[in-house]
Amino acid sequence: MQHYERVEKVRLLVVDDDPPIADLVATVARYEGWEAVTAYTGEDALRRAAEFHPDIVVLDLMLPGVDGFGVLDRLRAFGTMVPVVFLTARDGVADRVAGLTRGGDDYLVKPFAVEELMARLRTVLRRCAGPAFQRSVLRVGDLTMDEDTREVRRGARLLSLTPTEYEVLRYLMRKSPTVLTKAQILDHVWEYGFGGRSNVVELVVSRLRRKLDETDEGGSPLIHTVRGFGYVLRQAAE
């Protein structure tokens, strides 16, 4: 189920001047079994980094006082090579390029979906950890998902998924064989702040099912409905 086995917990520092966002990320990370610490200002971020020694940093670019780049520069000035993932506002296209050229390892545009952030963090960690990047391939039954190439296969058949379908499926695969509620799926895969209290999840699942199972001779369905509760991805439950 996990992509890389480290015995110690990943240590994450989250820097965002918007406490709810920072806490959101920290909470998610904790539920993944990581250790997470938050900072709401650039100064605080540097202090925390010094004492906490994070393995990875999530860094908002728009901070009051010392801004994101400043924080990064000073981190580097200390000789810390800790990987950094930037958060930026929607329209700051300039920020993106600048961010990457100035030593960030990845970036994400706000508002983001928590699963996507976690996925990127795992990718960055994976890249930094091993010399040759070990592929991360999720597998449930005869279904495989290669997170590097984004190839998804049912047996040998290559599936073509839309971005949303891909994300939902990844979440289902990562949590398999746990049953997930629609609310959980919505909360993890859609951007925070998404209003739609609708049946989007049902719909995407429906579309996913069709693609997963559209085989000529029936492979048994992989996505199961748990009525009154949610969905699971797993192989035939006898």
Added chain:
Amino acid sequence: MQHYERVEKVRLLVVDDDPPIADLVATVARYEGWEAVTAYTGEDALRRAAEFHPDIVVLDLMLPGVDGFGVLDRLRAFGTMVPVVFLTARDGVADRVAGLTRGGDDYLVKPFAVEELMARLRTVLRRCAGPAFQRSVLRVGDLTMDEDTREVRRGARLLSLTPTEYEVLRYLMRKSPTVLTKAQILDHVWEYGFGGRSNVVELVVSRLRRKLDETDEGGSPLIHTVRGFGYVLRQAAE
């Protein structure tokens, strides 16, 4: 809150401006062997949190004065990363809650069933405890219930239960081998304020029995009637 096999009692803070509700939750928690403290206002909640250091918080969002969100913000501002389970009214705020629950914190809509609340609290605690992958499996005789996959088995045979049946069975299993009255079952599994002064419990038990025992050659029945009192779940009755 570090390890799940904690010797110390779980410390729970319940915040609800409706004293009967808060006390109800606190009482049930104490009955489970937890330490529970109640607060009826936001200010009080912050005070109690500061001195009591809870492991988990149940927080009603509609509070007079400082509301639920305010309480949460200030808790977080202190650096407390204590997990929170929110309570909200049926309509209205539910949307805004969504944003807060993404992390893995959870929420419940009023009126809720006490057992469901306790189940979610246990889940959240379990997930915080560490590498988030430890399963919670209940077992009574040859009957097992996996709370993550929601799989229930009698021996090897997989049972398919409706949500209500599942909840009743879980309660019976958790309390086994204690005898429970119909009133207890009703009070714990159905929403507080449920009107039906009827024989629902009998009915669900009846349906459960059929599913549990429908084996070809008789596995001995697991649910036993204690006439004039209630029901027990246990292996051999004498």
Added chain:
DNA sequence: AGTCCGGCGACAGCTTCCCGACAGCTCCCC
């Protein structure tokens, strides 16, 4: 033997889920 309590078949109303159809949007290509 009478009375009471629990078991359970049958049914009706309701909730939940699935999915076809469609419209707004974005992104890309010309």
Added chain:
DNA sequence: GGGGAGCTGTCGGGAAGCTGTCGCCGGACT
């Protein structure tokens, strides 16, 4: 910058499954 293609979410009808009520029956206790 106009047109097209694909993606995403809304609406709503229809089907399936779940829940609780009624009421009779049978067994248990007095």
